[in-house]
Amino acid sequence: SFKTVSPKAVNDRCLECHSGDEARHNFRRSEHSKANVSCTDCHSVHHAGGRGEMLLVKVQPQLCYSCHAGVKPEFSKPFHHRVNEGMVSCSNCHEPHGSSKGRSLRATSAQDTVCFNCHTDKAGPFSFEHAVIKAEGCSACHTPHGSQNPRLLTRSQVGLLCTECHTLTPGSSAPAVPSFHNQAQKYQACTLCHTAVHGSNTDRWLFKP
DSSP: OGGGSOHHHHHHHHHTTTTSSTTTTTGGGSHHHHTTOOHHHHBOSSOOOSTTGGGBSSOTTHHHHTTOTTTGGGGGSSEEOSTTTTSSOHHHHBOTTOOSSGGGBOBOTTSOBGGGGTOGGGOOOOSEEOHHHHHHOGGGTBOSSEESSGGGBSSSSHHHHHTTTSSOOTTOOSOOOOTTSOOSGGGOOGGGTOOOTTEESSOTTSSOO
């Protein structure tokens, strides 16, 4: 009986068959495995309760929330990925059986950030890149689960977000905001002018796509 053995023993038995496919060959070094999560914590061969999908004991995201309770409130914020509405699932972005990327994230076929699977227009390649995207990824500006701010931004105002990098701080590689910029409130949304903030093929200052 699996009820009387360790999670490692359960996983070893399941992986006798389920280790050949790419999605599961990383499981033994996954965060779930390190936390002593067994296959039967999420899957049930005889009593699946997740509408039969992958023999899950519960449907997503309720299954994930049973351990990751701290993430649940983020999807109730005014702006969020529509996980609770059933339009996106946790496993669209995270690989529960282990990944070579941090936070068990998936990747695109080009090994780019998983965001580009849906937001393909932001992927590029662009002739003029926004360097922060290459260096830190989308989460440099956006919170992935939910935010109080439109477009899942990490700051309430676009100008505040941009000037975190574009300042006169010594050692900063980003160009500072020029002194001739009008910083009156109605001009503080940098994207009014720099519309191609994710990258451009025509303008080095990201004025045009």
